[in-house]
Amino acid sequence: MSHSVESIAVLGLGLIGGSLARALRQNGFARRVVGYGRRQRSLQIGMELGVIDSFTLDLDEVLDQCDMVVIGAPTLVAAELVKSIFTKLPGRVTAPVITDVASVKGNLKVAALESMSTFPPNLVLAHPIAGSEKSGVEASSADLFLNHRVILTPEESNSVEAVELVCAMWRSVGAEVVKMSVAEHDKVLAATSHLPHMLAYALVDALASAEANEDIFRFAAGGFRDFTRIASSDPVMWRDIAIANQTALLQSIDMFAAHLADLRTAVADANGDQLHATFERAKAARDQFAIDMAGRNQRKRG
Amino acid sequence: MSHSVESIAVLGLGLIGGSLARALRQNGFARRVVGYGRRQRSLQIGMELGVIDSFTLDLDEVLDQCDMVVIGAPTLVAAELVKSIFTKLPGRVTAPVITDVASVKGNLKVAALESMSTFPPNLVLAHPIAGSEKSGVEASSADLFLNHRVILTPEESNSVEAVELVCAMWRSVGAEVVKMSVAEHDKVLAATSHLPHMLAYALVDALASAEANEDIFRFAAGGFRDFTRIASSDPVMWRDIAIANQTALLQSIDMFAAHLADLRTAVADANGDQLHATFERAKAARDQFAIDMAGRNQRKRG
Numbered sequence A, B: 001m002s003h004s005v006e007s008i009a010v011l012g013l014g015l016i017g018g019s020l021a022r023a024l025r026q027n028g029f030a031r032r033v034v035g036y037g038r039r040q041r042s043l044q045i046g047m048e049l050g051v052i053d054s055f056t057l058d059l060d061e062v063l064d065q066c067d068m069v070v071i072g073a074p075t076l077v078a079a080e081l082v083k084s085i086f087t088k089l090p091g092r093v094t095a096p097v098i099t100d101v102a103s104v105k106g107n108l109k110v111a112a113l114e115s116m117s118t119f120p121p122n123l124v125l126a127h128p129i130a131g132s133e134k135s136g137v138e139a140s141s142a143d144l145f146l147n148h149r150v151i152l153t154p155e156e157s158n159s160v161e162a163v164e165l166v167c168a169m170w171r172s173v174g175a176e177v178v179k180m181s182v183a184e185h186d187k188v189l190a191a192t193s194h195l196p197h198m199l200a201y202a203l204v205d206a207l208a209s210a211e212a213n214e215d216i217f218r219f220a221a222g223g224f225r226d227f228t229r230i231a232s233s234d235p236v237m238w239r240d241i242a243i244a245n246q247t248a249l250l251q252s253i254d255m256f257a258a259h260l261a262d263l264r265t266a267v268a269d270a271n272g273d274q275l276h277a278t279f280e281r282a283k284a285a286r287d288q289f290a291i292d293m294a295g296r297n298q299r300k301r302g
Helices: A015-027 A040-048 A059-065 A075-088 A106-115 A160-172 A182-208 A213-218 A222-232 A235-244 A246-268 A272-301 B015-027 B040-048 B059-065 B075-088 B106-115 B160-172 B182-208 B213-218 B222-232 B235-244 B246-268 B272-301
Strands: A005-011 A030-036 A054-056 A068-071 A097-100 A126-128 A149-152 A176-179 B005-011 B030-036 B054-056 B068-071 B097-100 B126-128 B149-152 B176-179
Touching: A005 A015, A005 A059, A015 A030, A015 A040, A015 A160, A030 A040, A030 A059, A040 A054, A059 A075, A068 A075, A068 A160, A075 A097, A075 A106, A075 A235, A097 A126, A097 A160, A106 A182, A126 A160, A149 A160, A160 A176, A182 A213, A182 A222, A182 A235, A182 A246, A182 B182, A182 B213, A182 B222, A182 B246, A182 B272, A213 B182, A213 B272, A222 B182, A222 B222, A222 B272, A235 A246, A235 B246, A235 B272, A246 A272, A246 B182, A246 B235, A246 B246, A272 B182, A272 B213, A272 B222, A272 B235, B005 B015, B005 B059, B015 B030, B015 B040, B015 B160, B030 B040, B030 B059, B040 B054, B059 B075, B068 B075, B068 B160, B075 B097, B075 B106, B075 B235, B097 B126, B097 B160, B106 B182, B126 B160, B149 B160, B160 B176, B182 B213, B182 B222, B182 B235, B182 B246, B235 B246, B246 B272
Parallel strands: A005 A030, A005 A068, A030 A054, A068 A097, A149 A176, B005 B030, B005 B068, B030 B054, B068 B097, B149 B176
Antiparallel strands: A126 A149, B126 B149
């Protein structure tokens, strides 16, 4: 089964939105790729770079003219856009098909339910597990999603056609589509992404505010550099994610804090057996993860 | 002032000991580099690879024949070697000059003071801040220490000549020598190295032991891979470091746990200002660290 659309709009041309626009324009999934945003600058850069065919600053125009709309904005802006869109689309709940790329799904579901009495059939929430330390449309790349996973969190009220179209869009750019519930998505991402960011931020802030912090950073080496790389992430984006995924993130922090407390006890008791068992289990899991991930990257290059 | 010695022994030919042996043999700091260990295998490989000139399994022979001895073994084995050496060297406290490369200094100081009434004049504790994910003599490299820092923790009772000789040895392999107290070293390393390892091990173990852990690792991406890389480190080595540096590590864990608890409160209160301020401070410190470290690596390549 082959899908394509006449026109698709990408709302917000950052790294993710820009990369998706590039890929969809190149592979012909959409005959026309339209950029939308509140600021003209990245849209004009997007035109110059050939990422989009045209752009508009008018959301009504987007909703009138496009078959499909991808909300490319980050967490809290995406929620505002969901509200704006469904305030404008009270009766039209089958077209256009709306989807997104944000890191948290629960707050978008809440935003949709605040605008509509039931979850809109044409809103299919999604999250591509891809990114880069770079940001902005200048860093966008048509193969960003190749062999990456995209999590769809379809709702019971979603139309089968809308879910199929969003699946087809992601498959067209080389991604592997996986489905799970909104709650499951937010729990998994809290554990593997949002919690590690909190730990890295907390560690660097703790060391930077310690006495003699100059000395401390002077003697940090490669392991510390890798461990803290994610503490260089965008503070606004991560503030918004932390707030949007509050419930699952608090559960993850508490689970981690309990494990750290156990480890602290083992250190305090000089319990070599417990320390060794913990480190062995962690190393085995991390080594297996590295093998699996290397396999995924191999497929990406191959 | 140029230093060199007739013969130097390296006790334990791992990555660090092997790399140092290679470098000292190549640069002529020692006319003869002798390997010592409890197992013949890595010593024979060291001979085949040209890392050492000869080897022995007899510690008495090492102490009788060498001008300088580098304990290349990890934390707890290094402490055992300090005890063995100073049990064998009761009267001879000026030669040979003994030094080490282990990650913790406090336990070696304690080991020395258990063997001798005062800290031996000829024992100069040291720690090169260099390493690699690789291990073993096969991975050794003569330029491992080039432009890396080496922390010396001289004691008041150390002879000036012994400290100078150890400084000269490290400078001969391109390292930058920095001096601090044993307590300061163990505190700084707890913060920048030992604590991050505990956090990475605790996180991976927590996720691996959670329900549905398969799903969790399936959706982890590049940020998680970098953040958890150090959880693939050797469990025995890190068990020993955690126990040897117990006091400073517990303080670091407590400092971190307090910062994490503050961050948890900010998430629970949806306190965007506090989250943003914390992330901004951390990002600024991490970005500065990355710039400084890139500068160091530039010098290394240049």
